[in-house]
Amino acid sequence: MTPEAARKSRSYGYVFQAPALFPWRTIEKNVALPLEIMGHSAAERKARIARTMELVNLTGFERKFPWQLSGGMQQRASIARALAFDADLLLMDEPFGALDEIVRDHLNSELLKLWARTQKTIAFVTHSIPEAVYLSTKIVVMSPRPGRVTDIIDSTLPADRPLDIRESPEFLKIAHRVREGLRAGHSYEEHA
Amino acid sequence: MSGLRDSRTFAILAVLAVLLVVWYLAAILFNLQPQLDSYKRFDLAVPALPQLIADLWSQPKPIVPAPHQVLAEVWNATIGQDISSKRSLLLQAGITLAGTVLGFLIGTALGLLLAVYIVHNEAANRSLMPWIIASQTIPILAIAPMLVVGFNAIGLTGLLPKALISTYLSFFPVVVGMVKGFRSPDQMQLDLMRTYHASRWTVFWKLRWPASMPFLFTSMKVGVSIALIGALVAELTYTGGGGLGVRLLTGSYNGQTVVMWAVLVIAAMLAAILVVAVGLAERWVLRSMGAQPA
Numbered sequence: 001m002t003p004e005a006a007r008k009s010r011s012y013g014y015v016f017q018a019p020a021l022f023p024w025r026t027i028e029k030n031v032a033l034p035l036e037i038m039g040h041s042a043a044e045r046k047a048r049i050a051r052t053m054e055l056v057n058l059t060g061f062e063r064k065f066p067w068q069l070s071g072g073m074q075q076r077a078s079i080a081r082a083l084a085f086d087a088d089l090l091l092m093d094e095p096f097g098a099l100d101e102i103v104r105d106h107l108n109s110e111l112l113k114l115w116a117r118t119q120k121t122i123a124f125v126t127h128s129i130p131e132a133v134y135l136s137t138k139i140v141v142m143s144p145r146p147g148r149v150t151d152i153i154d155s156t157l158p159a160d161r162p163l164d165i166r167e168s169p170e171f172l173k174i175a176h177r178v179r180e181g182l183r184a185g186h187s188y189e190e191h192a
Numbered sequence: 193m194s195g196l197r198d199s200r201t202f203a204i205l206a207v208l209a210v211l212l213v214v215w216y217l218a219a220i221l222f223n224l225q226p227q228l229d230s231y232k233r234f235d236l237a238v239p240a241l242p243q244l245i246a247d248l249w250s251q252p253k254p255i256v257p258a259p260h261q262v263l264a265e266v267w268n269a270t271i272g273q274d275i276s277s278k279r280s281l282l283l284q285a286g287i288t289l290a291g292t293v294l295g296f297l298i299g300t301a302l303g304l305l306l307a308v309y310i311v312h313n314e315a316a317n318r319s320l321m322p323w324i325i326a327s328q329t330i331p332i333l334a335i336a337p338m339l340v341v342g343f344n345a346i347g348l349t350g351l352l353p354k355a356l357i358s359t360y361l362s363f364f365p366v367v368v369g370m371v372k373g374f375r376s377p378d379q380m381q382l383d384l385m386r387t388y389h390a391s392r393w394t395v396f397w398k399l400r401w402p403a404s405m406p407f408l409f410t411s412m413k414v415g416v417s418i419a420l421i422g423a424l425v426a427e428l429t430y431t432g433g434g435g436l437g438v439r440l441l442t443g444s445y446n447g448q449t450v451v452m453w454a455v456l457v458i459a460a461m462l463a464a465i466l467v468v469a470v471g472l473a474e475r476w477v478l479r480s481m482g483a484q485p486a
Contacts, residue, residue: 007389014387020380024402024481033398037388065482 010038012089013082017097019074021066027077028053028062034085052080055114072103076110083118090122097127108134109163116159129182130166133157133174141178143185151181215259216249222256223248257450265454278434281458287435288423289462291351295358296419296466300412302359303366310367311374311400312392321371328364332357332422337429350433357429358422362415369411373404405481409474416466424459436462 006012013034021030028049035045053059056076066074075095082090096104108131115122126132132139133155141151155174157165165171227248231238238244249258257265269281276283306324309316336357343353377399385395427437436455443451 007387010387010389012387014384016380016384018380020378020384022381022399022402024405024483026482034388037385037390037394037398065484067482067484 006089010034010085011087012091013085013087015075015079015082015090015092015095017094019066019071019078021074021077021081023066026063026065027058027069030066030077031081031084034081038085040085048084048086052083055083055117056080057110070103072099072107075099075107079111079114083114083120088121090120092122092124094125094127096131104131105163109161111135112161129175129178132178133171134161134163134166139174139178141181141185143182148185150185151177153177153181212259215256219254219256219258220245220248223251223254226255227251252450253447254449257453261450262453262457265450266457269451269454270458281436281439281454284434284436284439284455285458285462287433288420288427288437288459291354291423291426291435292358292416292420292462292466294351295355295422296362296412296416298355299359299362299415299419300366303363303411303415304370306363306367307370307374308396310371312396324364324367327360332361332425335360336422336425340426340430344430353430354423354426354433354435357426358419361422362419365411365414365418366408369407369414370404373407373411374400376400376407377403402481405477406474409470409477412470413467413474416470417463420459420463420466 001009001011021027022033025033031049031052032045035048040048049062050059053062056079058073058076058080061069061073061077066077069077079092079095082092096107099107111122112135122135124132124135126135137155139151139153139155140149141153142148143150153174156170157174227244228238239247248254250261251257254261266281269279273280273282278284306320310320311317339357339360340353343349343356374396381399381403382395385399390398423435424437424440427433427435428441431438431441436459440452440455443449443455
């Protein structure tokens with residue numbers, strides 16, 4: 001399937017670096033946006049909003065406007081929006097890059113729980129090695145300019161991952177391999 | 193004390209006080225020579241200062257009428273006048289208001305249509321914008337008579353030709369503002385709509401239109417005040433229908449400076465009311481769209 005065909009058949013949900021919520025819509029209306037565009041009925045929309053808001057732990061904030069929520073909550077709302085129309089694939093482009101470490105940790109473990117519940121395939125782009133190792137079952141290491149795959153690593157970590165798994169030797173071993181892959185792809189020219 | 197000095201009312205009143213002082217001084221300065229000439233003509237001695245100033249501030253046809261003369265005329269021509277009388281400035285203001293509002297509504301609609309077309313069509317973007325800007329470099333005073341005569345020739349008379357002059361002026365800020373407004377959504381929001389495979393129509397209604405609302409009201413505030421100017425200029429050209437512009441013209445023919453100033457004051461109040469009305473609509477709409485309270 002080409003990317004064009006995938007887009008046209010609305011087979012992926014996309015989460016950007018920033019929430020990109022529409023400021024004039026409440027959180028539930030933001031989540032409803034793709035549903036409206038794809039022609040779901042009002043009752044269907046309502047059910048899906050309730051379900052996805054619960055998935056991202058935002059129940060109770062349906063009627064708030066984006067500016068009334070913290071950055072992390074806004075990003076969770078944008079994940080809810082990407083989940084709402086039940087696409088086959090969830091694409092996440094450095095979704096937590098702009099958030100602080102603690103919020104990021106929290107959202108990472110939330111994302112794992114979400115993944116456990118939905119079993120949806122998620123392609124997650126990140127610049128953070130710990131984030132990549134913590135979240136992934138398969139890590140694809142890419143080099144910058146030209147973008148090439150330098151390594152593909154199948155994670156040996158168990159599906160159930162508490163936050164402190166990041167200190168285990170196994171975690172560190174995978175992290176090390178990712179780092180090696182990144183280094184191989186990087187050529188830091190001193191005089192570029 | 194600081195509460196008083198910080199208050200907006202105080203600031204406005206302070207400016208008003210300064211304006212009044214300058215105005216009264218101007219009324220002395222500009223009316224002095226004609227007043228001295230008139231004493232001479234009637235072989236009167238120049239009176240003592242208090243009487244001289246009193247005379248300067250109460251001339252029947254002064255070059256610069258004093259504020260109280262203008263206010264008295266405003267009062268007499270509105271509250272003190274039967275509204276059905278042609279001398280009533282309320283009646284005349286109503287006529288001007290009708291032209292202004294009709295022209296402004298047509299102008300806003302035209303401006304919106306043009307902006308939608310320009311944003312969605314690259315050819316229109318390149319070809320229309322220079323002409324729209326050029327249209328505003330033509331002095332309205334020059335083109336208004338020609339338009340009115342032209343409309344007359346094809347049988348268009350009365351309110352509509354006047355409104356169309358207002359339209360000619362007021363569509364411009366709406367086009368310029370709304371082209372910017374429709375383009376105000378950021379790339380991420382547009383990309384998001386793209387991932388939904390949303391049609392242009394959907395992108396317009398769900399994203400561009402709501403995103404442009406602040407731009408719309410800013411444009412409309414400019415548009416409504418110049419629509420009033422358009423209506424006044426049209427009335428100077430076509431005097432058959434009445435209106436504040438016509439009173440301005442007859443006042444100038446007859447040297448009734450007090451009347452002219454009263455008309456100006458009423459036109460200014462009319463403009464203020466219109467801008468405030470648009471501002472209230474803005475507050476209401478933006479609040480219902482979840483605008484963050486300032």
